[in-house]
Amino acid sequence: MxxxxxxxxxxxxxxxxxxxxxxxxxxxxxxxxxxxxxxxxxxxxxxxxxxxxxxxxxxxxxxxxxxxxxxxxRALNHTEVVELYEMRLVLERTAAEMAAKHAIAAEIDELEELNEAIANAVADPARAASINQQFHRCIYLATRNRFLLESARALNNALMLLGPTTLADEARITVVCRQHQDIIDAIRNGDAEAAGASAEAHLQTSLRHRLSVMRG
Incomplete structure (x- = not known):
C-alpha cells in the first residue's frame, strides 16, 4: 500500500x-x-x-x-523494556533464520554496506541509530514474509519509547557491528540455525546494555 x-x-x-x-x-x-x-x-x-x-x-x-x-x-519501565526485547528476540531470530533461506546476494551486500556505514558513523550516534534501523529492516524484507514484516512494524511505536540510542560510543558500535557481521555471514552461508543464534545473541547483548543505561 x-x-x-x-x-x-x-x-x-x-x-x-x-x-x-x-x-x-x-x-x-x-x-x-x-x-x-x-x-x-x-x-x-x-x-x-x-x-x-x-x-x-x-x-x-x-x-x-x-x-x-x-x-x-511515554517512557517504558524496566518490565516493559524486558518484555519488548523478548518479543524482538522472537521476531528477529525468526527473521534471521528466514533470511538465511531466502535472501539474495544483492540484499546480503546491502547488509554489508549498512553495517560498514554504522561503523563509519561513530561520531554521529543519531545517524548510526538510523542506519541500524535500516539494517534490521533489510533483514525483515529478506524473509519474503509479509506477516513477519507486519509484526515487526507493530513494534515500531514501542521502539520509539526506548529513549536515546545506545550507539553512543565507539566500543558499543564495535560490538554491534561485530555481531551484525556474524548474522550477515550466517545468512550468506545459508545457515539458518547460525543466523538465528547470532540474532538472539545480538538482542541479548542489546538488552543488557539498554538496562545498564537505564540504571544510569
Missing part, C-alpha cells in the same frame, strides 16, 4: 505524521512534556491539528496524559 504524500493529508494527519517523525528522530524524548503551543511553534504547525495529533498519539500509546503536566511522551 502506498504511503500518502503529506499534500494529500488533512492538517491533523500532517501534524500527526510530523510529530511522530519528531519523536522517532529524538526531537522529543520519552518523558518530555508536549505543550500544544510549544509543539506547534517548534514544528511550525497550528495548535488545533497539534491537539488532534496528540489525541491520536495518546490512543496509540505513544503519549500519555499526566495530571498537572498534560501530554507527555
Amino acid at each position: 502506498r504511503t500518502p504524500d503529506k499534500s494529500e493529508m488533512s492538517q491533523g494527519e500532517v501534524a500527526y505524521a510530523t510529530l511522530l517523525e519528531a519523536i522517532r528522530g529524538g526531537v522529543f524524548q520519552p518523558g518530555d512534556r508536549l505543550r500544544e503551543e510549544d509543539v506547534a511553534t517548534r514544528l511550525t504547525l497550528s495548535r488545533t491539528p497539534v491537539r488532534e495529533a496528540l489525541r491520536k498519539l495518546e490512543s496509540d500509546g505513544i503519549v500519555e496524559h499526566r495530571p498537572r503536566l498534560g501530554a507527555v511522551v
Whole structure:
C-alpha cells in the first residue's frame, strides 16, 4: 500500500505524521512534556491539528496524559523494556533464520554496506541509530514474509519509547557491528540455525546494555 504524500493529508494527519517523525528522530524524548503551543511553534504547525495529533498519539500509546503536566511522551519501565526485547528476540531470530533461506546476494551486500556505514558513523550516534534501523529492516524484507514484516512494524511505536540510542560510543558500535557481521555471514552461508543464534545473541547483548543505561 502506498504511503500518502503529506499534500494529500488533512492538517491533523500532517501534524500527526510530523510529530511522530519528531519523536522517532529524538526531537522529543520519552518523558518530555508536549505543550500544544510549544509543539506547534517548534514544528511550525497550528495548535488545533497539534491537539488532534496528540489525541491520536495518546490512543496509540505513544503519549500519555499526566495530571498537572498534560501530554507527555511515554517512557517504558524496566518490565516493559524486558518484555519488548523478548518479543524482538522472537521476531528477529525468526527473521534471521528466514533470511538465511531466502535472501539474495544483492540484499546480503546491502547488509554489508549498512553495517560498514554504522561503523563509519561513530561520531554521529543519531545517524548510526538510523542506519541500524535500516539494517534490521533489510533483514525483515529478506524473509519474503509479509506477516513477519507486519509484526515487526507493530513494534515500531514501542521502539520509539526506548529513549536515546545506545550507539553512543565507539566500543558499543564495535560490538554491534561485530555481531551484525556474524548474522550477515550466517545468512550468506545459508545457515539458518547460525543466523538465528547470532540474532538472539545480538538482542541479548542489546538488552543488557539498554538496562545498564537505564540504571544510569
